[in-house]
Amino acid sequence: MTTPLRNGANTSSSQGGMNDDQLLRYSRHILLDEIGIEGQAKILAAHALLIGAGGLGSPAAMYLASAGIGRITLADGDTVDLTNLQRQILHTQDRIGQAKVLSGQTALAQINPEVTVEAITERLAGEQLDTLVTTADVVLDCCDNFATRHAVNRACIKHRKPLVSGAAIRFSGQLSVFDPRRENAPCYHCLFPENTETEETRCAVMGVFAPLTGIIGSMQAAEALKLVSGTGQTTIGRLLLLDGLTMEWRCVKYGKDPSCPVCHAAEQQS
Secondary structure (H helix, E strand, C coil): CCCCCCCCCCHHHHCCCCCHHHHHHCHHHHCCCCCHHHHHHHHHCCEEEEECCCCCHHHHHHHHHHHCCCEEEEECCCECCHHHHHCCCCCCHHHCCCEHHHHHHHHHHHHCCCCEEEEECCCCCHHHHHHHHHHCCEEEECCCCHHHHHHHHHHHHHHCCCEEEEEEEECEEEEEEECCCCCCCCCHHHHCCCCCCCCCCCHHHHCECHHHHHHHHHHHHHHHHHHHHCCCCCCECEEEEEECCCCEEEEEECCCCCCCCCHHHHHHHC
């Protein structure tokens, strides 16, 4: 049984306003017309669920915390290993052997002690995943296996929660957003069907260019902040692909699969 741990609480967001310190801390967001006071207040009140506290989850969590997102739930069953330190910037050498989510909790408290950080020291699945998705305003898929990605997608479709998905391997990165609140929006299964033969590639076997995880993870944080603050246009229906060797981006547009057994089936049942 896992007990969520917290490092602090953002009380001002529950009161619907910001104190002087918050107005100063988040002033560079507030100066942006597209965010302003209202957008920053939405960020302070939001809850982000991060699946994975590794290469992608590290920069994503750090930027979400620094931006003041009110509550972060970190879920990861792994512990910090020396091989992680090349790219997983939440963690430090003196925390080798510690659960990644507890290491992350320590790091995020140092960045912004106002943010509530819950640590789930196991891989989410089944009822626990389902329950946590219901409480989140946005879900970030920062994991490294297809089984978890598809389970997260199904939970987000079921509870109509926006999902920000990222991946990085070798020198290749990708990013997309799936938002079941939008009419005719595709889901992760529409793009990567679960029943197709897909080779599972992992950093431990294939390697990964360290800054690539920072680029993609930071973009996941950006998309999540846009979703919760209600600003800008997200990458719904677009898959962004980065070649880290040439630093060239490609954009592949895709649509909803009318026969998708996940999102189409969910629509038929609603």
